[in-house]
Amino acid sequence: MERMALTRSALRLFSGRFTQACQVRGYADAPSMSLTFAAPSQVLYNNISVKQIDVPSFSGSFGILPAHVPTLAVLKPGVVTVFENDGSTKKFFVSSGTVTINEDSTVQLLAEEAVPVDTLDISAAKELLAQSQSQLASASSEVAKAEAEISIEVSEALVKACE
Amino acid sequence: SQQVRGTATLKMISIRLKSVKNIQKITQSMKMVSAAKYTKAERELKLARPYGIGAQEFYKKAEVKDEEGEKGQLIIAVSSDRGLCGAVHSSIGRIVKTDIAANPNTKVVIVGDKVRNILQRLYAKNIAMVVTEVGRKPAVFGDAALVAQSIINSGIEFSKGKILFNAFRTVVSFRTTEMPLYSQNAVANASKLPVYDSLDSDVIQSYTEFSLASLLFYSMKENATSEQSSRMTAMDNASKNAGEMIDKLTMTFNRTRQAVITRELIEIISGAAALETKN
Numbered sequence: 001m002e003r004m005a006l007t008r009s010a011l012r013l014f015s016g017r018f019t020q021a022c023q024v025r026g027y028a029d030a031p032s033m034s035l036t037f038a039a040p041s042q043v044l045y046n047n048i049s050v051k052q053i054d055v056p057s058f059s060g061s062f063g064i065l066p067a068h069v070p071t072l073a074v075l076k077p078g079v080v081t082v083f084e085n086d087g088s089t090k091k092f093f094v095s096s097g098t099v100t101i102n103e104d105s106t107v108q109l110l111a112e113e114a115v116p117v118d119t120l121d122i123s124a125a126k127e128l129l130a131q132s133q134s135q136l137a138s139a140s141s142e143v144a145k146a147e148a149e150i151s152i153e154v155s156e157a158l159v160k161a162c163e
Numbered sequence: 164s165q166q167v168r169g170t171a172t173l174k175m176i177s178i179r180l181k182s183v184k185n186i187q188k189i190t191q192s193m194k195m196v197s198a199a200k201y202t203k204a205e206r207e208l209k210l211a212r213p214y215g216i217g218a219q220e221f222y223k224k225a226e227v228k229d230e231e232g233e234k235g236q237l238i239i240a241v242s243s244d245r246g247l248c249g250a251v252h253s254s255i256g257r258i259v260k261t262d263i264a265a266n267p268n269t270k271v272v273i274v275g276d277k278v279r280n281i282l283q284r285l286y287a288k289n290i291a292m293v294v295t296e297v298g299r300k301p302a303v304f305g306d307a308a309l310v311a312q313s314i315i316n317s318g319i320e321f322s323k324g325k326i327l328f329n330a331f332r333t334v335v336s337f338r339t340t341e342m343p344l345y346s347q348n349a350v351a352n353a354s355k356l357p358v359y360d361s362l363d364s365d366v367i368q369s370y371t372e373f374s375l376a377s378l379l380f381y382s383m384k385e386n387a388t389s390e391q392s393s394r395m396t397a398m399d400n401a402s403k404n405a406g407e408m409i410d411k412l413t414m415t416f417n418r419t420r421q422a423v424i425t426r427e428l429i430e431i432i433s434g435a436a437a438l439e440t441k442n
Contacts, residue, residue: 038214040304040380046213058369059361069360072221074369098373102224103358108217110377112304 033066037082037092037109044092044114045082052083053107055099056157066105073099077157079117080109091117093161095154122162129155169423176416183412187405193247194398201334201391207301208331208388215381218374219342227345227353230322235268237291237321237344239314241328241382242275243298248394251386254339255327256281263289270319274310274383291319302387307380315372321346328382329389335396337389342378347371 035053037045053064056078075097082090097111132151139145221227240259242252256278263269263286270291273279279293294310324344329337350356350367 036213036217036220038217040211040214040377041207042210043213059366070358071360072362072366072370074366074373096373098370100221100224102220103355104224106220106224108220110214110217110373112373 032085032105033064033068034106035082035109036107037080037111037114039097039111039114042114045109047106048084050082050084053109054079054081054083055109056080056094057099064099064101064107068101068105070103071101075099075109075111077154079157079161080111080114091161093117093120093158117161120158120162122159125155125158125162129159131155169419169426173416173419173423176412176419180409180412180416183405183408187402187409190398190401190405194395194402197391197395197398201388201395204301204384204388204391205331208384211381211384214377215384218377218381221370221374222343222345222350225350225353225355225359227350227356229324229343230346230349230352232322232348233268234320234322234346235270236262236266237270237272237319237324238262239272239324239326239344239379239382240274240278241326241379241386242273242278243386243390244276244295245298245390246277247397248390249397251329251337251390251393252277252281254329258327258339258341260286270321272310272314272319274379292317297383298387298390302380302383304376304380307383308376311372311376311379314375322349326378326382328386329393330385331388331392334392337393342382344375344378345371 032049033051033053034047035045035050036047037043037053051065054061055064055073056076057073058076059073061078062073075094077095078093080092080094082092084090092111092114093116094111095113097109097114099110100108102108129152132148132155136145136148136152139148238259240255242255246252252275259271259278259282263271267289269289271282271286271289272292272294273282273290274294275297276293276295279290282290292313294313297306321344324346325341326344327339327341330340331337347364347367350371351364356362
């Protein structure tokens with residue numbers, strides 16, 4: 001997928017902080033968070049209540065807890081970790097997409113492609129990285145260069161996810 | 164001469180019968196093929212629904228409204244290239260026509276040849292872009308991304324937008340629905356946008372672009388399922404009608420055949436009787 005924003009705004013605030021928009025309340029009685037995590041051809045979570053979600057985004061990786069401040073973010077290739085209510089953790093590799101956190105603590109994580117991390121093959125990922133690096137070296141036009149750079153970014157993240 | 168006419172009519176009826184039987188075979192096989200494609204499309208739609216519904220959530224929760232402005236309306240009419248599927252294309256074409264009549268400053272992006280044929284005669288200058296080779300294979304996200312990218316690259320500006328498609332309800336029914344499309348300005352001016360933290364125009368731009376591809380993908384999936392189920396029904400009806408015609412024609416054929424035989428017998432008998440009386 002074409003990188004949609006070729007410039008990352010240097011003035012963008014790092015949204016890893018939790019600002020309470022309303023009166024202070026303890027996290028013990030925070031409302032639950034409903035996650036819809038889907039890709040065009042599969043559903044991973046459909047309005048399921050979860051404890052925490054860690055997402056890799058262009059404005060920094062951040063964790064989402066119930067009562068997180070509403071925001072929008074664009075996903076970077078990387079690993080999404082979902083902490084479910086029963087304590088189990090699931091990791092998925094996502095290629096790109098968007099995450100929306102709404103006022104009512106519903107989260108829509110729309111990924112273009114999402115696969116469980118344990119289905120990744122590290123040797124194939126390293127091969128893809130080598131391939132994309134050679135593509136960048138032989139790229140002629142701006143578009144080809146950008147595509148090769150995206151490919152490198154994804155394969156680097158893939159390799160990192162496998163380790 | 165009456166005899167000749169009888170056999171000539173018999174020949175005509177038998178030719179007609181053969182052709183209707185062939186048509187029935189074709190419509191029956193089209194129905195089988197559509198049934199298989201429909202099953203696959205419905206399965207994929209079920210998996211795509213949470214994605215499609217999730218993609219619309221932000222616009223509802225942030226209470227995004229159409230931009231106040233005079234940049235006109237953008238309609239993306241999602242359909243396909245292939246016909247013989249009932250009212251799928253014509254219902255979309257009809258709504259686009261009434262929309263353009265109500266709001267002449269409308270640009271239409273057409274996905275699928277059939278709707279282009281409907282609109283080309285009177286509204287050719289409203290057509291901004293046509294996407295073809297749609298419907299042969301099931302849609303993937305890459306297809307929707309391609310269409311979205313072309314729309315973005317063409318620089319179409321709009322204050323109000325919608326995606327028009329046929330939402331799948333059941334095997335026998337679909338509903339022509341519209342999904343609202345909002346421009347970046349509309350999102351930036353949304354009443355609840357200040358609630359959302361640390362947004363800048365880059366994020367909004369990326370978000371709306373990805374969202375366009377997602378919504379298009381979802382509408383293509385819904386439309387594909389509606390189209391296959393509609394074609395299945397249409398071909399089933401066609402086979403039934405062909406079957407009725409075959410029954411009627413067979414009846415006529417047998418009656419004509421018997422009439423010819425009776426006439427021949429009468430002629431033979433009256434000829435023999437005439438010879439006898441002569442003797």
